[in-house]
Amino acid sequence: VVVSGGGMVGSAMAAVLGHDIHFHDKKIALLEAGPRKEYDHMPDSYSNRVSSISPGSATLLSSCGAWDHVCSLRLKAFRRMQVWDACSEAMIVFEKDDLDDMGYIVENDVIMSALTKQLDAVADRVEVFYRSKAVGYTWPLHSHSCDTSPWVQVELADGRRLQTKLLIGADGHNSVVRKEAEITNIEHQYDQSAVVATLHLSEATDNNVAWQRFLPTGPIALLPLSDTASSLVWSTSHDHASELLTMDEESFVDSINSAFWSNINHSDFIDTAGAIFRSAISLLKPSGTAVRQLPPSVAKVDPESRAMFPLGMGHAAEYVQHRVALIGDAAHRVHPLAGQGVNLGFGDIACLAHHLSAAAFNGSDLGSLKHLLKFETERQRHNVSLIAATDVLKRLYSTTLAPLVLLRTWGLQATNALPPVKVRI
Amino acid sequence: QLSLFRFTVKRPFSTSHSSVDSKEMKKFQLLAHKWWDEEGEYAALHSMNDIRVPFIRDTLLSMNSNYHLGNPLSGIKILDVGCGGGLLSEPLGRLGASVTGIDPVEDNIRTADRHKSFDPVLAKRIQYKSSSLEEIVEESMETFDVIVASEVVEHVADLETFIKCCSQVLKPEGSLFITTINRTQLSYVLGVVFAEKIMGIVPEGTHEWEKFVPPEELESLLESNGFSVKTVNGMLYNPLLGSWSWMESTSLNYAVHAVKSGATDSPPETDTQQHSATAGTA
Numbered sequence: 001v002v003v004s005g006g007g008m009v010g011s012a013m014a015a016v017l018g019h020d021i022h023f024h025d026k027k028i029a030l031l032e033a034g035p036r037k038e039y040d041h042m043p044d045s046y047s048n049r050v051s052s053i054s055p056g057s058a059t060l061l062s063s064c065g066a067w068d069h070v071c072s073l074r075l076k077a078f079r080r081m082q083v084w085d086a087c088s089e090a091m092i093v094f095e096k097d098d099l100d101d102m103g104y105i106v107e108n109d110v111i112m113s114a115l116t117k118q119l120d121a122v123a124d125r126v127e128v129f130y131r132s133k134a135v136g137y138t139w140p141l142h143s144h145s146c147d148t149s150p151w152v153q154v155e156l157a158d159g160r161r162l163q164t165k166l167l168i169g170a171d172g173h174n175s176v177v178r179k180e181a182e183i184t185n186i187e188h189q190y191d192q193s194a195v196v197a198t199l200h201l202s203e204a205t206d207n208n209v210a211w212q213r214f215l216p217t218g219p220i221a222l223l224p225l226s227d228t229a230s231s232l233v234w235s236t237s238h239d240h241a242s243e244l245l246t247m248d249e250e251s252f253v254d255s256i257n258s259a260f261w262s263n264i265n266h267s268d269f270i271d272t273a274g275a276i277f278r279s280a281i282s283l284l285k286p287s288g289t290a291v292r293q294l295p296p297s298v299a300k301v302d303p304e305s306r307a308m309f310p311l312g313m314g315h316a317a318e319y320v321q322h323r324v325a326l327i328g329d330a331a332h333r334v335h336p337l338a339g340q341g342v343n344l345g346f347g348d349i350a351c352l353a354h355h356l357s358a359a360a361f362n363g364s365d366l367g368s369l370k371h372l373l374k375f376e377t378e379r380q381r382h383n384v385s386l387i388a389a390t391d392v393l394k395r396l397y398s399t400t401l402a403p404l405v406l407l408r409t410w411g412l413q414a415t416n417a418l419p420p421v422k423v424r425i
Numbered sequence: 426q427l428s429l430f431r432f433t434v435k436r437p438f439s440t441s442h443s444s445v446d447s448k449e450m451k452k453f454q455l456l457a458h459k460w461w462d463e464e465g466e467y468a469a470l471h472s473m474n475d476i477r478v479p480f481i482r483d484t485l486l487s488m489n490s491n492y493h494l495g496n497p498l499s500g501i502k503i504l505d506v507g508c509g510g511g512l513l514s515e516p517l518g519r520l521g522a523s524v525t526g527i528d529p530v531e532d533n534i535r536t537a538d539r540h541k542s543f544d545p546v547l548a549k550r551i552q553y554k555s556s557s558l559e560e561i562v563e564e565s566m567e568t569f570d571v572i573v574a575s576e577v578v579e580h581v582a583d584l585e586t587f588i589k590c591c592s593q594v595l596k597p598e599g600s601l602f603i604t605t606i607n608r609t610q611l612s613y614v615l616g617v618v619f620a621e622k623i624m625g626i627v628p629e630g631t632h633e634w635e636k637f638v639p640p641e642e643l644e645s646l647l648e649s650n651g652f653s654v655k656t657v658n659g660m661l662y663n664p665l666l667g668s669w670s671w672m673e674s675t676s677l678n679y680a681v682h683a684v685k686s687g688a689t690d691s692p693p694e695t696d697t698q699q700h701s702a703t704a705g706t707a
Binding site for chain 1: 463472474475478479482493494495496497515516517518519520521540543546
């Protein structure tokens with residue numbers, strides 16, 4: 001098996017397969033264009049690229065032994081998530097009944113380091129090619145009596161050739177594997193960029209809540225990193241994003257605080273309508289409303305930590321072909337507003353690894369479409385609805401038009417009051 | 426297809442007790458190059474791997490406590506009689522077994538050899554020979570731990586000879602796995618008429634209903650030739666899904682697991698006599 005792409009998803013795929021008992025005798029290669037990333041201990045400052053890791057993803061990472069390393073390096077668990085609208089008082093709070101962790105905010109570098117360690121642990125089965133790029137793929141012809149190899153040939157930049165029964169493309173939303181396999185990708189660039197930064201709070205606090213406010217220009221989110229630091233993910237228009245990057249630090253901090261605190265987008269009409277709905281709910285379901293809390297205020301930003309990157313949506317029409325499978329962003333790209341991007345990728349891994357493990361224990365050819373299609377069906381069913389929902393939310397919240405604001409205000413308030421719907425989310 | 430095309434080789438100067446049927450051989454010669462098309466003529470055989478490989482694997486694992494899940498059949502020598510294009514040999518090889526595949530049709534062996542040649546691991550673990558079962562008996566007495574005869578016995582000319590030969594090349598307490606088709610009205614309707622003539626799941630003329638083997642007949646032949654039948658399971662093919670499953674009834678396809686008795690040096694005649702004596706049957 002060859003995994004192309006050594007990011008979080010590609011590395012995790014290789015690590016999970018490498019630790020699978022039924023893969024004991026198999027050889028796995030991981031191709032990564034960048035250098036090896038490993039830290040014994042983290043630098044003092046936080047990296048500005050972080051991910052929200054769901055409990056399910058944490059389970060996957062612990063199945064290959066990586067989660068322990070993550071815990072020993074650095075992570076922040078959060079117990080609550082408050083999501084609210086800039087145009088009204090509507091909000092929704094997510095929280096697990098038993099006060100368990102809802103999720104974890106982990107720096108991407110920490111995850112990479114943990115995975116690198118676990119890849120080392122199975123180095124007899126998994127060979128990692130750092131600083132290697134695949135420059136060419138030769139696909140097997142589908143005819144069965146041909147004399148050429150029925151496997152996929154991968155040519156590396158340094159001239160080496162690998163041949164494999166199954167090529168897994170984990171090479172991101174501009175996937176070369178996907179393009180070379182001629183799989184159609186439905187994609188759409190959002191007119192938004194995300195600005196990330198590492199922020200320092202005005203005062204130390206428990207900081208175990210994730211905050212997200214939907215502004216008309218896009219959602220702004222504050223993800224806890226420690227008692228005094230949080231990570232910023234602010235999706236906004238390209239112009240505003242560039243502005244945010246170039247303005248001085250004080251103004252930047254002011255923009256963030258006002259984005260979370262200001263009520264400038266409220267209108268009396270919406271406020272009244274929202275209030276009426278809320279009283280209606282509290283009559284029907286007394287516990288259905290909650291008090292809106294205010295996120296902590298930000299004091300300063302880490303100097304070098306501001307960065308921006310464009311956002312888009314993408315979904316591959318097929319996740320698999322004969323001897324090829326796509327996982328992670330190569331298969332689907334999503335807006336960060338739901339914090340799901342990497343979790344979808346980890347979900348892909350769990351599903352694909354399950355099917356490949358069973359196939360290996362049956363002595364099947366790993367590249368056979370039979371089990372690859374099962375993976376595709378399962379994941380497409382799961383992913384498409386989530387990606388569509390995220391896209392709809394993004395569009396719904398990108399406007400200040402009263403009817404839509406009202407709709408989403410009531411919708412949010414209702415959803416907040418209805419436990420079954422919330423649990424599903 | 427409801428049946429797998431494997432059968433033992435015909436010797437050029439065949440005696441009346443050869444298990445190979447030359448008519449059957451010709452049928453398979455024509456399709457020799459179609460083996461590895463997972464969606465072609467042999468699609469049902471490919472999907473039969475989904476139940477017969479776990480059946481063989483799990484039975485063998487349950488008899489042997491010393492195995493590694495990453496290489497479950499390591500150290501086991503298997504003879505795949507009527508291996509065809511190697512559809513069953515390859516998964517067994519991947520699970521760690523040393524497989525010898527024999528088939529009378531040379532084209533089949535050629536296809537099988539070529540297909541395994543691309544996989545360095547399989548190329549070493551599997552050996553193919555164009556041969557009949559009788560032809561390898563002399564040089565392979567009590568050599569194999571396991572014999573697999575999947576979808577073969579409904580094509581052989583002389584079933585008792587076939588079973589005797591199996592016994593000779595099998596080690597004592599070795600396992601014999603057979604999958605085949607029952608001779609019932611249902612199997613005629615579904616297995617021949619429906620599968621061949623109507624749905625085209627099996628190429629026409631592949632099966633002769635008269636040669637189908639009822640499990641009772643197979644069991645009694647096995648028991649009177651030094652085998653102890655351990656398991657008989659019915660199998661069912663779903664043509665809509667293209668998949669196989671186990672079922673209670675053996676009225677269509679079925680699988681058998683039998684174990685050769687452990688008495689090592691008693692000649693076959695004595696064995697049969699003893700068996701008949703103890704069983705009280707003539």
